[in-house]
Amino acid sequence: MVKRTIIALVLFISLIGIGTYEMIAVNKIITRLDNKTAELQTLVKENENNLTVVTDSIDNLKGYWDKHEYGLYLMFNHKDLSTVTDSLSKLKSYVSSNDYDDAITEVNLLKEYTEKNIPIMGFNLQNIL
Amino acid sequence: MTFTLIIRSIIIYLVVFLLLRFMGKRQLGEMQPFEFVITLIIADLATIPMAETALPLIHGIIPIITLSLVHFILTFLSMKSVKMRKLINGKPIIVINPNGIDYKSLERLNMNFNDLMENLRGCGYFNLEEVLYAIMQTNGTLTVLPRAPFAPLNANNAKIIVEENSLPIILISEGKPVKENLELAQIDANFILNNIKKLHLNLNDIVYAVINNKGCMYIQPKSGSYKVVETNYNGDGKW
Numbered sequence: 001m002v003k004r005t006i007i008a009l010v011l012f013i014s015l016i017g018i019g020t021y022e023m024i025a026v027n028k029i030i031t032r033l034d035n036k037t038a039e040l041q042t043l044v045k046e047n048e049n050n051l052t053v054v055t056d057s058i059d060n061l062k063g064y065w066d067k068h069e070y071g072l073y074l075m076f077n078h079k080d081l082s083t084v085t086d087s088l089s090k091l092k093s094y095v096s097s098n099d100y101d102d103a104i105t106e107v108n109l110l111k112e113y114t115e116k117n118i119p120i121m122g123f124n125l126q127n128i129l
Numbered sequence: 130m131t132f133t134l135i136i137r138s139i140i141i142y143l144v145v146f147l148l149l150r151f152m153g154k155r156q157l158g159e160m161q162p163f164e165f166v167i168t169l170i171i172a173d174l175a176t177i178p179m180a181e182t183a184l185p186l187i188h189g190i191i192p193i194i195t196l197s198l199v200h201f202i203l204t205f206l207s208m209k210s211v212k213m214r215k216l217i218n219g220k221p222i223i224v225i226n227p228n229g230i231d232y233k234s235l236e237r238l239n240m241n242f243n244d245l246m247e248n249l250r251g252c253g254y255f256n257l258e259e260v261l262y263a264i265m266q267t268n269g270t271l272t273v274l275p276r277a278p279f280a281p282l283n284a285n286n287a288k289i290i291v292e293e294n295s296l297p298i299i300l301i302s303e304g305k306p307v308k309e310n311l312e313l314a315q316i317d318a319n320f321i322l323n324n325i326k327k328l329h330l331n332l333n334d335i336v337y338a339v340i341n342n343k344g345c346m347y348i349q350p351k352s353g354s355y356k357v358v359e360t361n362y363n364g365d366g367k368w
Contacts, residue, residue: 007151008201011194018191078183 026075029068033084034114036061041107044100051095051103058095062088076117083113133182141179144190145171148197153204159268161207161218167200218267225263225273238265249273297347301338304351314340316362324358 040061043054065088072081087110094103148171152164160168171193178189206213222234224245235245245263248271254260259279264272284291298310300321311318325335330350337349344362349355 004151004153004201005205008198011198015191015194015198018187074185074187076185077188078185 022075026072029072030114030117033061033065033068034111036064037107037111037114041104041111044095044104044107048100051098051100054095055092058088058092062092080117084110087113130182134180137182137186138179140186141175141189144193145175148193152197152200159270161268163203163217164200167196171196221267222265223262224265224271225257225260227261229257234265240265245271254279295342297339297341299337299339300346301332301335301348303337304333304335306332314362316340320360320362324360327358328356 036057040054040057043057044051047053065084069081069085087106091103091106091110094106149168152167174189174192174196178184178186203217207217208214222238224231224234224238224240230242230245235241248265249255249257249260249263252263252271252273254273254275259275260273261276262274264274266272280286298314299307300310300314300316301307306318306321311321321338322332324346325332325338325348328348328350330348334350334352335348336351338346340346340360340362342363344360346358346360346362347355348358
């Protein structure tokens with residue numbers, strides 16, 4: 001019984017650990033991604049006629065995403081993660097071709113997506129129900 | 130994708146296997162209702178991340194671990210508190226008493242007369258007259274106390290003095306001596322070899338050999354009928 005209790009405690013602590021990591025670290029990554037997307041959204045809106053100036057911001061955002069994407073595979077549905085990757089790739093091509101309409105649509109979609117995913121990771125009644 | 134599926138399946142299998150070991154040994158028929166529910170859910174949960182590669186493995190493993198912990202807590206509570214035991218496991222219900230079938234109890238159990246008779250026949254009683262008490266246990270098995278004239282005769286009823294039984298210990302299994310048991314019985318390998326030589330057999334010829342504490346050795350060779358050898362071994366009380 002003592003052995004089982006120890007195993008149960010280890011499992012319990014592991015669960016709490018994973019939950020806490022998810023709530024803090026993953027939430028931080030997604031929040032940061034959301035903030036960077038918001039900045040990009042503003043930049044795209046401000047540079048309607050010359051989108052090439054936002055290329056660096058997209059590269060920066062894509063770099064940030066590439067750095068953290070792998071770790072998120074542990075917690076997130078893989079299809080959801082590829083949505084962000086696809087969206088960033090599309091956005092990059094729209095910006096390089098100076099296609100404002102598609103670029104703003106894509107950046108809005110990305111913003112909507114990151115905004116939606118922050119509460120999904122959290123511990124709240126909405127998720128429990 | 131094939132290799133991914135193979136590895137994911139192995140991981141999930143190992144997790145479920147280890148957690149079921151952690152949950153303890155119980156045969157399916159002996160499960161309490163809460164254990165049965167948890168086993169069903171775990172079986173279902175395990176298959177989802179196994180086949181759905183887009184889902185992180187952890188999404189399947191976390192609910193399984195959580196259920197194992199819930200199971201552990203419920204088992205712990207039912208061990209420590211009689212009240213909790215009644216609440217979690219329920220309590221045995223008498224379905225046949227000396228006056229006959231208790232229909233109210235049958236209704237409480239959602240059982241009909243045919244279910245009861247089926248269970249009684251499973252216990253070896255084909256006639257209600259033979260049964261004094263029948264109790265439906267919390268794990269869904271029926272136990273029967275027969276009326277005295279129909280109960281199996283034993284030495285106590287017949288006022289006969291018999292020698293106490295002993296647990297036979299396995300000495301050879303599939304041609305190999307079982308070291309742990311040899312130590313337990315304080316028997317050395319030569320003792321076995323000498324006794325099987327008397328039968329013109331080698332270790333490899335033997336499927337199974339046991340000895341009781343009266344020194345009677347039962348040997349089942351791979352071919353031919355079993356042999357019984359009376360040895361000079363006196364292991365009374367050693368195990």
